[in-house]
Amino acid sequence: MANRSAARRPMHGAVVRTVCAALALLATLNIHGTARAEDGYELWLRYRPVEPAWLARYRPHATHIVVPDDSATLAVAGDELVRGLEGLLDRRLPKVAAVSGPGALVLGTPASSPLIARLGLDLDALGSEGYVLRSVRIDDHPAIAIAANEDSGVLYGVFHFLRLVQTRAPLEALAIADAPAVQHRMLNHWDNLDRTVERGYAGASIWDWHKLPDYLDPRYVDYARANASIGINGTVLTNVNANAVSLTPMYLKKAAALANVFRPYGIRVFLTARFSAPMEIGGLATADPLDPRVRRWWQAKVAEIYAHIPDFGGFLVKANSEGQPGPQDYGRSHAEGANMLAEALAAHGGLVIWRAFVYSHEEPDDRAKQAYSEFVPLDGEFLPNVMLQVKNGPIDFQPREPFHPLFGAMPRTPLMMEFQITKEYLGFATHLVYLAPLYEETLRADTRVAGKGSTVARVIDGSLHGYARTGMAGVANIGTDRNWSGSHFDQANWYAFGRLAWNPHLSSAEIASEWLRMTFSNDARFVAPARDMMMRSREAVVDYMTPLGLHHLMGRSHHYGPGPWVDGGPRADWTSVYYHRATEQGIGFDRTASGSNAVAQYAPEIAAQFGDRKQVPEKFLLWFHHVSWDYRTRSGRTLWDELVHRYTRGVETVKNMRLTWQGLGEFVDAERHAQVSAFLAIQEKEARWWRDACLAYFQTFSRRPFPPDYEPPRHSLEHYRSLEFPYAPGI
Ligand code: BDP
Numbered sequence: 001m002a003n004r005s006a007a008r009r010p011m012h013g014a015v016v017r018t019v020c021a022a023l024a025l026l027a028t029l030n031i032h033g034t035a036r037a038e039d040g041y042e043l044w045l046r047y048r049p050v051e052p053a054w055l056a057r058y059r060p061h062a063t064h065i066v067v068p069d070d071s072a073t074l075a076v077a078g079d080e081l082v083r084g085l086e087g088l089l090d091r092r093l094p095k096v097a098a099v100s101g102p103g104a105l106v107l108g109t110p111a112s113s114p115l116i117a118r119l120g121l122d123l124d125a126l127g128s129e130g131y132v133l134r135s136v137r138i139d140d141h142p143a144i145a146i147a148a149n150e151d152s153g154v155l156y157g158v159f160h161f162l163r164l165v166q167t168r169a170p171l172e173a174l175a176i177a178d179a180p181a182v183q184h185r186m187l188n189h190w191d192n193l194d195r196t197v198e199r200g201y202a203g204a205s206i207w208d209w210h211k212l213p214d215y216l217d218p219r220y221v222d223y224a225r226a227n228a229s230i231g232i233n234g235t236v237l238t239n240v241n242a243n244a245v246s247l248t249p250m251y252l253k254k255a256a257a258l259a260n261v262f263r264p265y266g267i268r269v270f271l272t273a274r275f276s277a278p279m280e281i282g283g284l285a286t287a288d289p290l291d292p293r294v295r296r297w298w299q300a301k302v303a304e305i306y307a308h309i310p311d312f313g314g315f316l317v318k319a320n321s322e323g324q325p326g327p328q329d330y331g332r333s334h335a336e337g338a339n340m341l342a343e344a345l346a347a348h349g350g351l352v353i354w355r356a357f358v359y360s361h362e363e364p365d366d367r368a369k370q371a372y373s374e375f376v377p378l379d380g381e382f383l384p385n386v387m388l389q390v391k392n393g394p395i396d397f398q399p400r401e402p403f404h405p406l407f408g409a410m411p412r413t414p415l416m417m418e419f420q421i422t423k424e425y426l427g428f429a430t431h432l433v434y435l436a437p438l439y440e441e442t443l444r445a446d447t448r449v450a451g452k453g454s455t456v457a458r459v460i461d462g463s464l465h466g467y468a469r470t471g472m473a474g475v476a477n478i479g480t481d482r483n484w485s486g487s488h489f490d491q492a493n494w495y496a497f498g499r500l501a502w503n504p505h506l507s508s509a510e511i512a513s514e515w516l517r518m519t520f521s522n523d524a525r526f527v528a529p530a531r532d533m534m535m536r537s538r539e540a541v542v543d544y545m546t547p548l549g550l551h552h553l554m555g556r557s558h559h560y561g562p563g564p565w566v567d568g569g570p571r572a573d574w575t576s577v578y579y580h581r582a583t584e585q586g587i588g589f590d591r592t593a594s595g596s597n598a599v600a601q602y603a604p605e606i607a608a609q610f611g612d613r614k615q616v617p618e619k620f621l622l623w624f625h626h627v628s629w630d631y632r633t634r635s636g637r638t639l640w641d642e643l644v645h646r647y648t649r650g651v652e653t654v655k656n657m658r659l660t661w662q663g664l665g666e667f668v669d670a671e672r673h674a675q676v677s678a679f680l681a682i683q684e685k686e687a688r689w690w691r692d693a694c695l696a697y698f699q700t701f702s703r704r705p706f707p708p709d710y711e712p713p714r715h716s717l718e719h720y721r722s723l724e725f726p727y728a729p730g731i
Pocket of ligand 1: 241424
């Protein structure tokens with residue numbers, strides 16, 4: 001009532017003026033697309049209007065979309081183009097059957113579109129997923145063709161075209177041909193059936209198992225769109241620490257419902273297979289891979305899966321690792337275990353992706369050596385539909401590791417890359433760490449196994465060893481948070497992973513620019529500093545967590561925060577002291593011939609380089625060498641002083657990242673800007689905590705003072721050691 005009478009009262013002049021001014025301000029801000037509150041849900045597919053001046057350069061404008069209507073994939077390709085251009089051009093383009101004038105966007109394959117067939121484009125080298133984007137003339141009208149051999153190639157071409165507009169790339173005389181360098185570009189979800197996510201920092205699992213298959217969350221479609229836009233074509237729905245229940249009929253129906261949603265987007269579903277499933281859900285007394293009953297059980301199970309999911313991708317398997325069951329429980333090898341599953345899948349065109357992340361409970365040897373020791377002798381013993389998935393480094397997704405020595409060492413077994421996108425060891429969701437430089441560093445590393453230029457990227461794309469199958473997997477950072485990834489900048493890691501899986505030779509800096517332009521703004525005054533901030537972020541985290549080749553210093557089990565003092569417990573290689581080996585004499589893990597000799601697992605040139613403390617890149621010094629506190633580093637500082645310097649530099653870099661971001665407010669909507677700012681403040685606080693805690697601890701060994709001008713830790717070592725985080729996420 002009170003409100004109504006207030007509404008009838010004439011507005012006071014000043015109030016009217018204020019309201020009008022506010023509306024006008026809102027209107028201007030909207031034109032620039034920065035005022036609208038954004039929660040990050042749209043990821044890099046925001047499709048905000050392009051500037052009229054940019055558009056004016058391109059004539060004729062896109063006017064209509066010509067796309068055959070005979071396949072689900074072409075339908076979603078056409079719909080995405082309509083949706084994208086509707087946002088970008090502020091105009092809804094009709095989807096029609098024929099070219100009716102200038103400005104047509106013509107989509108299709110030679111088989112589905114007579115128009116595309118008539119153009120006679122050269123699609124030979126593009127395989128089933130490549131495409132061309134080409135300026136052409138059709139019936140004397142200028143047009144753009146998006147053509148491919150298969151429908152999924154057309155979809156990828158559409159996303160590429162939209163990316164060109166989103167990033168304001170030139171559109172004249174288009175002549176782009178692109179095809180993926182890697183066949184299997186996959187996300188690995190470490191998602192459990194109860195919707196917890198192992199090492200997940202973005203909320204719960206997006207798979208709503210309980211409501212599947214009857215309720216399909218619209219988010220599944222957006223998930224598929226986002227993945228297709230970066231070329232992801234496979235997804236493992238379930239955790240590598242697998243639950244056999246996911247293979248029961250009830251759950252297969254649920255997985256099939258997801259597969260149906262993803263299929264038009266070219267994404268195949270995979271599941272993790274618990275090796276002991278024949279016992280747990282099959283009623284058998286054994287899971288011995290050589291037992292005929294076990295083999296028959298898996299064959300029947302696989303046939304049942306294909307009855308639900310005709311294009312099922314296959315199994316991802318973690319076996320005999322960290323307590324998971326596996327063939328070694330029966331005295332069988334990894335190859336015998338993998339081949340048993342591969343035989344069952346081969347009849348249906350499925351794959352076994354066997355993880356190389358194994359280290360034995362019994363073996364006291366250097367953990368960094370174990371995967372190589374286990375698998376290299378098996379090279380050549382795996383069936384052709386087995387791939388081996390290898391983590392980027394020999395320990396476990398650390399801020400920095402040298403490349404895994406298996407890369408280059410198994411010429412007869414297709415090796416897949418496994419990167420972690422979720423930031424288990426990198427500050428979880430609140431630390432801004434752009435991971436593409438980490439991925440790039442590994443991919444560009446030269447294994448030297450077949451002379452110079454034998455890069456890890458060439459192992460992965462198959463060109464080095466002539467692999468018939470190739471793949472790259474990323475452990476997803478996706479959850480139910482509105483922004484999907486737990487933070488706005490963590491979306492960049494999902495994006496960059498997809499782009500690098502498509503082409504492992506791309507540059508991380510270019511990917512950052514692309515992503516920033518699509519996700520925030522094309523303004524050069526924004527893109528350059530923001531990219532610079534992203535590119536510095538990975539070195540920053542290495543500096544404030546694990547400089548100079550240190551590794552695995554994180555808090556026990558949850559891996560949150562510093563824990564260089566972690567010792568004891570069930571196994572030595574789950575402690576920090578095992579890895580840093582600090583004493584009053586020095587620090588570092590001797591992996592040379594005088595120590596564990598892990599260097600010998602690399603090609604001779606690399607082994608010689610890593611094994612020599614004069615030649616080893618300093619970023620790996622303490623990974624391979626135990627050196628004294630007075631050791632002279634290349635800066636001229638002693639090792640102790642250099643450690644203090646680097647830990648401090650890491651904190652300084654984060655401070656500077658904060659300043660950079662503070663200055664970018666005018667280019668970003670307030671909602672996202674504020675969250676990034678708040679997270680950077682957390683990162684700075686935690687970087688300082690890392691520095692202080694680690695230096696306070698290492699100083700008890702070095703017994704050296706802080707060099708002049710470097711602040712001592714704010715608190716005592718006891719303080720840092722007393723901090724506990726029983727509810728840290730992700731376990
Ligand atoms: C480690 C994680 C653990 C995973 C394991 C794996 O701490 O949660 O299960 O890797 O990759 O990084 O299997």
